[in-house]
Amino acid sequence: MSHYSENIIIGAGAAGLFCAAQLGKLGKQATIFDNGKKIGRKILMSGGGFCNFTNMEITSGRYISQNKHFVKSALKRYTQWDFIALVAEYGIPYHEKELGQLFCDNGAENIVKMLGTECDKYGVSIQLRSEVTDVEAVKNDPKVRFKLKVNAVEWQCQNLIIATGGLSMPGLGASPFGYQIAEQFGLNVIPPRASLVPFTWRESEKFYTALSGISLDVAATNQHKTFTHQMLFTHRGLSGPAILQISNYWQPGESIHLDLLPYNDIRHHLDEMRQSSPKLQLKTVLSRLLPKKLVELWLEQGLIQDEVIANLSKVRLENLENLIHNWQFIPNGTEGYRTAEVTMGGVDTHEISSKTMEATKIKGLYFIGEVLDVVGWLGGYNFQWAWSSAAVCAMGIAEG
Numbered sequence: 001m002s003h004y005s006e007n008i009i010i011g012a013g014a015a016g017l018f019c020a021a022q023l024g025k026l027g028k029q030a031t032i033f034d035n036g037k038k039i040g041r042k043i044l045m046s047g048g049g050f051c052n053f054t055n056m057e058i059t060s061g062r063y064i065s066q067n068k069h070f071v072k073s074a075l076k077r078y079t080q081w082d083f084i085a086l087v088a089e090y091g092i093p094y095h096e097k098e099l100g101q102l103f104c105d106n107g108a109e110n111i112v113k114m115l116g117t118e119c120d121k122y123g124v125s126i127q128l129r130s131e132v133t134d135v136e137a138v139k140n141d142p143k144v145r146f147k148l149k150v151n152a153v154e155w156q157c158q159n160l161i162i163a164t165g166g167l168s169m170p171g172l173g174a175s176p177f178g179y180q181i182a183e184q185f186g187l188n189v190i191p192p193r194a195s196l197v198p199f200t201w202r203e204s205e206k207f208y209t210a211l212s213g214i215s216l217d218v219a220a221t222n223q224h225k226t227f228t229h230q231m232l233f234t235h236r237g238l239s240g241p242a243i244l245q246i247s248n249y250w251q252p253g254e255s256i257h258l259d260l261l262p263y264n265d266i267r268h269h270l271d272e273m274r275q276s277s278p279k280l281q282l283k284t285v286l287s288r289l290l291p292k293k294l295v296e297l298w299l300e301q302g303l304i305q306d307e308v309i310a311n312l313s314k315v316r317l318e319n320l321e322n323l324i325h326n327w328q329f330i331p332n333g334t335e336g337y338r339t340a341e342v343t344m345g346g347v348d349t350h351e352i353s354s355k356t357m358e359a360t361k362i363k364g365l366y367f368i369g370e371v372l373d374v375v376g377w378l379g380g381y382n383f384q385w386a387w388s389s390a391a392v393c394a395m396g397i398a399e400g
Contacts, residue, residue, distance in 0.1 A: 001154075005031035005125070007397060008148070008157040010132055010177070012039040014386035015369025016163030017115040017126075022394035024122020031157075032119075033130040033150055034173075040112035041172045042165065046341075046383070051108030053087065054080040054387070055380035056100035062377045063385065064248055066190055070349040071374055071385065074357070078391035080384055090114045101379045135160070135181055137362070145364040159397055161366040163390070166343025167192055168370075174337070178371035179346065185362050188348035190373040194340035196382075197247050198239035199256075199331035207301055209235050214291045219262035220246040222254055228262050236335060244378050247334060248344065258327040261289060266324045267317060270309060278310035282320075285309055290324075298323070342382050346373040356396025357389050368393050 007023055009016045012034035020030040043051055058080045063071045084102070087094060092114060093105035104110045119126060127150070134149040144156045164178035179189045201208060211233035218231040220242040232240035246256055266289070273285055283306045286295045298304045303323060305316070312320075337343070347367045351360055357372075359365045368389040376382045 002147075003153065003155045004144070005029055005155065005157050007031070007159045007161065008033065008146070008155060009161040009163055010034075011163035011165060011369075011371075012036065012126060012128070013042055013163060013165050013369065014040065014115075014383055015165075015390045016161070017119060018387050019161055019163060019368055019390035019394050020124040020126075021115060021118035021122055022391050023397060024119065024124045026394055026398035028394070028398055029123070031125040031127065031155075033127050033132050035129065035131050035175075036173045037128060039116055039126060039128070040108075042169060043112050043115075044108045045169065045172065046108055047103055049108055050103045050105075051111045052097075052101050052103050052380040052383065053094070053111055054083050054102050054384045056080065056096065056102065058381065058384050062381050063374055064344065064376075065349050065372075065374045067349040067373070070352075070354045071388075073354045074388040074392045075384070077355075077395070078388040080380075082391070083384065083387045087111075087114070090117075099379055132177070135184065137185070159364045159366060161368060161393060162347075162371055163368050164371050166346060166370040167337045168194060168197075168340040168343045170337055174343075178367065181365075182347045182359075182367065182371075185359065185365060187351045187359060187361070190345040190348055192343045192345035194334050194337045195248050195344035195375050196244045196341035196378050197334040197336070198234060198237055198339055199243060199247065199250075199329075200237035200333050200335060202330060202332040205329075207297065208233060210297055211291070211293055214293055215240055216260060216291055216294075217262060218242050219259040221257040221259070222246060222249055224249040231258070237331065238329070241378055244341065248375060248377070250331070252333065253330075255328045255330045258329050259325045260294075260327060261324050264289060267321050270312065270317065270320075274309050274312075278308070280309050282306050282309055282312065341378065342370055342375055344373075344375045346371050349373050353396070355392060356400075357393040358396060366393050366397075 007030040009032045012032050020032050023030040060072045092110045094102050130150050132150050136147050138144045146160045148155050162178045167174050212235045215230050215232040219228040227242045227245040229242040230240040231242045357366045357368050369386040
């Protein structure tokens with residue numbers, strides 16, 4: 001006995017739920033399968049539990065994909081303002097944090113509830129604890145293009161939408177299923193890697209673990225970009241927004257240049273202090289500008305020597321300038337998928353229609369959200385990609 005749904009979506013995360021609701025709104029039947037116990041698991045964890053659901057300043061330049069124009073069409077056709085209007089319609093209170101980031105006032109549960117309500121309102125069937133195993137194409141039947149096994153029961157559909165996400169946060173049920181489907185149907189997959197992810201220490205810099213929990217504003221730079229934001233010392237390495245952002249542009253073996261006083265020039269500051277307070281100790285001056293524990297650790301490790309600032313030699317000044325404004329940090333690696341916000345790489349967007357998210361070679365097969373080779377900056381960009389790619393996929397199916 002076989003079951004039929006016109007549109008089957010695999011994955012009840014941000015993209016899958018939103019696509020199903022949009023399909024329902026456009027008068028199309030949709031069924032979602034997910035292997036978890038509840039919907040929107042990653043949404044609930046996001047933004048420290050307050051879900052940074054979009055950004056006021058969405059532009060295509062803040063996304064990385066090997067096909068760099070791919071995101072433009074979807075972001076234009078379903079914008080951040082469209083999603084903000086939906087949030088407002090539900091009366092969900094939210095606030096803007098720095099850099100255009102929008103967060104829920106009362107927690108991520110509000111967004112999950114809204115998506116669930118939208119699905120209910122438009123008759124979407126959500127089936128949890130549902131393991132999809134075999135997927136195969138059906139030839140010469142306009143109504144049935146795919147057959148799949150769900151908990152050993154056969155299902156048939158006309159359109160199959162893959163919204164399985166990436167490999168980040170495996171504890172929340174992440175799996176490579178979406179990539180396997182793409183490969184099964186002959187689509188190229190850009191090798192995935194952890195993205196928006198903390199870096200780990202090399203052996204020689206492990207003494208910095210003593211600073212775990214301390215944060216400061218830095219400018220993190222590599223060959224491609226500079227991000228000025230907070231950096232956090234952790235037991236394992238470096239984290240915080242500046243580090244997560246630069247991790248998207250980092251390749252193994254590369255160094256990251258860290259300016260620990262991006263809004264100040266240490267040389268200029270010391271010159272002024274030597275005029276006004278020449279008898280001050282270097283430790284005192286630095287502790288007013290940088291976390292005291294960091295300064296003490298540098299002294300302990302012999303990276304700087306405490307002395308009266310009037311006596312600082314040219315060489316010591318240069319060394320200090322380098323240490324503060326140009327720390328060349330070579331990460332040992334990243335913390336990997338366990339703590340990564342998202343996955344970089346995925347289904348090659350050269351093989352996908354940027355207008356509908358349909359695979360150009362396989363009629364009726366769609367990929368949306370994080371499973372695609374699209375990754376946005378930290379700050380709500382990846383959620384907006386989920387909403388935009390889901391919306392244009394639903395429009396494409398409805399218009400088709």
